[in-house]
Amino acid sequence: MATPFLKWAGGKSRLVPMVAEGIAGLAVERYIEPFLGGGAMFFGLRARGLRAPAVLADANPELMATFAAVRDDPEAVIAALRPLAEAYLAAGREERRELYYRVRASEPEGRAARAARVIFLNRTCYNGLYRVNRQGRFNVPHGRYVRPLICDEANLRACAAELAGAELRCGDFAEVCAEAGPGDFVYLDPPYHPLSATARFTAYTDRAFGWDDQVRLAAAVRGLAARGAWFALSNSAHPAIAALYEGLRPLTVQMSRAINSRGDRRAPVEEYLFFGGRREKG
Template identity: 55%
Template sequence: LRPHRNEEEHYYAVRALNPADLAPAEQAARLIYLNKTCYNGLYRENSQGQFNVPFGRYKNPKICDEERLKSASRALKGVRLRTADFAKAVAEAGPGDFVYFDPPYAPLSATSSFTSYSRHGFNADDQRRLAATFRNLSERDCKIMLSNSSAPLIYELYDGFHIEEIQARRAINSKADGRGPVKELLILNY
C-alpha cells in the first residue's frame, strides 16, 4: 500500500487494473487503496463487474493504517472468507450461529430504486428470497439480524419477527434533502 499515491491519475490507473491479473496480496492492496481514496468509500460495480466509483479528492486520506491491518489480520486468523450468493454463504449455519445480513436496501419509492452496487443488482424477488432464507435460518435455531429500509415490502416480508425502527445518517444521495437521518429497520428473530 505504501507506493500508492493520493493522485487522481494514479487512482484511475489502479482502478483500471484487472484484479484477476493480480496476486492475492496485490488484489487486497488494490481494494484497500480504492476504498480509501474513492468517493465516500463507496463500493459499486458497472454491468461488466468492474469497480466504477470516481476519485474522492480527499486532501490526506490514511491509505495504509498498519495497526488496523495487523489487528484485522490477527482477528481473521483461521477464518475462511468467500464470495457467494447469500443463501449459499449461510447454507451450513446451524443452531446458535449468528448471521447478519446487510443487503442492498429495498427502495422506498419508484424514484429511489438504486440497488446496483454490483452487476447483478438486487430486486424485490431477491428480497423475497432473502426473507425465505431468514425464515429457514430461524427454523434452524440460528440467531439472525438483518438491516434494511423501512419500505412496506420489508414490513410485509418479516411480519412475525421483531422489527425495530432506528435512525441512521445518510451522506450519499443525489438530492441534498435525501441526506441526513433516515428511518431504517433492524429485523431480529430473537
C-alpha cells in the same frame, strides 16, 4: 482494536451496540455473516467480546479476495499499498486524479497487489462507494479528500488478527444461510429495498439485488428460524419489508446516510432491525 479497513456505504458500526445487546446472554457457537461488505458488524462484535468462530461471506469476489489477502498476509498487502499511498499524498490535485484512474484501469497480478488496489480505490474514490458496471468493472469516480488515510498499517494488522481462523467465502447468501442451525447467530445486511425510485443503490456486484432477491432472503430467514438459528436482519423501513417479515417485530432505528452528493440531503433515515430465533425482549 480493529476497525473496518474499507469504507462501505451503509456500514453498520452504529448498529453494533443494538445487535450486541440483542444477543447478550446467548451461547453463540458460530457467527455467520452472508453480506459482509466492509465488515463493520463483525469487527464491532469482536471488539465487544464475541469470540465465536466466524463464517464471513459476500457475493462480491473482489471484496472477499481482499479480505483473504489481509487475513493471510497483511505485510504483503501493506508493502503493496504503501507506495500507492505515498505517491498519492505527495501529488498535486491533477496528479492524484491521474494516479487514481491509472490504478482503477489496472489489473495487477498477485493477490496482495489486487487487495492493495481495492483498498487504495476505496480510500480515494468518491464517498468510499463500491459500485461496478455490467462487466463487473469498478467505475466510481475520483474523490476529493485532502488527506485520506489510505494505508493504516496498524489497523490492517489488527484486522488480520481478528480475521485469523475466520472462514471466508464468496457466494450467494442462500447457500451460507442453509448451513446455519442451533448455536449459530446470523447477521444479515442485504442491499436495502429502496425507499423511492431514485434511492436505488444495489450495484455492489455486476448483478443488482432486486425484489425477487428480497423474497428469496425472507425465505432463507424463515429457514434459519425453523432450524433454530438466531438471527438479526437490517433493511429499509419500508411497508413492503414489514409485510415480507410479518410476524417479526422490528426495531426502528435512525441511521445517517452519506451517499448523496449534496450534504443537505444526507438527513437520517429510518431503518428496520429484526431479531429472530429467540424470545423477544420487552
